[in-house]
Amino acid sequence: MITEDLIKEAQNKWGSGIVRIGSLKENKSECIQYTTSFLNEMYDFKNNNVLFKPTKASAQQFRPTFEMALSYFLGGDHSYCSEDDGFAMKPWVEVKFENSGFIIENDRAIAMGNYFFKDLSNNEVKVEFTFGYKLMNDKLVIDLHHSSLPFSL
Secondary structure: OOOHHHHHHHHHHHHHHHHHHHHOOOOHHHHHHHHHHHHHHHEOOOOOOOEEEOOOOOOOOOOOOHHHHHHHHHOOOOOOOOOOOOHHHOOEEEEEEEEEEEEEOOOEEEEEEEEEEEEOOOOEEEEEEEEEEEEEOOEEEEEEEEEEOOOOO
């Protein structure tokens, strides 16, 4: 059964993974290998499309496949979309989740709130999120990821 603690554990693991990806940016092959492993472990791309709307995506807003997500996080010469500059390559030094609420069922859960990305200069970016999780083999995987910057005029 899914609990808030299990969700928070998955969120901490996700945040640590984003930080790790950026820390590997000088070693391209290791970075790609780690990011591939991270996406396969944290998301359900192996079994289904994932409803993935990343924070900094406007030309191609939705990225339902593994290849599209990899492009978003890493960017580079062979990116799926020209706007992909490698979100995880900033690099970020800390990711902190602040949950607004949860909807929890036996094998499905949704968490919504803000998460905060801190860079090397100690600047922090606030991002709104909604993550959907499902329980597979006693661990949570993400099948819904929606992120956006807060509304401003």
